[in-house]
Amino acid sequence: MISFYKLEQIIKIWMESIKTDKEVWYKTTGGYREDGWAQKYELSPPTEVRTSDDNPRSVFIHTITTIKDAKEFEICLDKMDNPVLIISDDGVDWKDGIDIYSASKKFYSGHISKLRSMIINADKTLEDYLKEHPKFDMDEDHSIDIIEVIFKALEHIEIRFFANNRIFNRNNKLYVGFDSTDEDGREWNYVFKVTEKHIPIRHGYSFTLSGCAISQPFQEYLYTAEFHGCYRPTEEEILNATFRWVVSDEVIKTANKEARYT
Numbered sequence: 001m002i003s004f005y006k007l008e009q010i011i012k013i014w015m016e017s018i019k020t021d022k023e024v025w026y027k028t029t030g031g032y033r034e035d036g037w038a039q040k041y042e043l044s045p046p047t048e049v050r051t052s053d054d055n056p057r058s059v060f061i062h063t064i065t066t067i068k069d070a071k072e073f074e075i076c077l078d079k080m081d082n083p084v085l086i087i088s089d090d091g092v093d094w095k096d097g098i099d100i101y102s103a104s105k106k107f108y109s110g111h112i113s114k115l116r117s118m119i120i121n122a123d124k125t126l127e128d129y130l131k132e133h134p135k136f137d138m139d140e141d142h143s144i145d146i147i148e149v150i151f152k153a154l155e156h157i158e159i160r161f162f163a164n165n166r167i168f169n170r171n172n173k174l175y176v177g178f179d180s181t182d183e184d185g186r187e188w189n190y191v192f193k194v195t196e197k198h199i200p201i202r203h204g205y206s207f208t209l210s211g212c213a214i215s216q217p218f219q220e221y222l223y224t225a226e227f228h229g230c231y232r233p234t235e236e237e238i239l240n241a242t243f244r245w246v247v248s249d250e251v252i253k254t255a256n257k258e259a260r261y262t
Contacts, residue, residue: 001070001087003184003185004061004073004184005184005185006126007061007073008027008061011041011059011061011075011115012041013129014111014114014115014118015041018043019043023045024045025041026041026042027041028042036064038061038062040080042056042058043056043057057078057106057107058077059076059077061073061074062083072087072088073086074087074095077106078104082104083095084100084104085112085115085116085119091120092120094116134248135189135247136179136248137245137246142163142164142244142245144162145162147160147161147162151235155232157192157226157238158225159225159243160223161223161243162220162223163223163245164221166197168194173194174193174225175193175246175251175252176225176243178190178233178237180233188231188233190227190229190238191252192226192243193228195224196224197222197223198221198223200220229259
């Protein structure tokens with residue numbers, strides 16, 4: 001059966017695809033219930049411009065038993081006691097007696113059908129989304145060659161690597177990283193922020209018009225980066241990872257936010 005965290009990703013992709021220009025996606029409150037766990041998500045105007053008249057569009061994932069050992073999920077719309085979709089080992093089904101046209105006051109029937117289809121085709125949904133919203137630069141010509149990993153005091157982690165030439169200054173911050181999925185199906189994006197760029201120099205391969213040899217920049221560039229986030233990868237994860245340049249603004253934004261917690 002689909003994991004809670006994969007289902008959560010699909011809920012987010014779906015809500016992002018149907019939101020209006022005035023709405024943003026939020027993961028809000030979550031907590032235990034007698035029969036499991038409930039997590040709330042909503043579409044609403046940004047906090048800084050939201051007013052008391054704004055009425056968020058809410059979705060709930062109700063997990064029967066625990067998140068890790070879920071036997072069944074209910075997708076509830078508008079409020080917690082309005083289950084619309086049931087997800088179990090038997091598949092994705094409508095809640096008994098549901099009229100899709102009146103199942104929600106805030107989501108159209110077409111939106112609800114779209115969500116069901118996205119959950120049924122979960123792997124394709126995630127694959128298609130990553131094609132349009134890549135997290136990393138996967139061009140092999142832009143690959144990264146890690147040459148050293150340094151574990152410092154206070155759990156700081158530093159890496160040094162060779163990679164292609166990238167502009168690096170106050171207006172062009174650089175990030176590299178990798179993703180990993182834990183045993184519970186939760187995906188982690190580990191980000192390292194570049195702190196130094198070195199240009200190795202070789203001699204005697206180019207000449208001035210007067211015939212005097214001058215230095216010429218090497219074709220590979222050496223970078224130093226430090227872990228940038230809150231939940232640090234393990235030594236094993238780092239040593240087995242394939243690092244890439246981070247190109248997703250969302251991944252960088254999340255890393256910047258989490259780095260403030262450390």
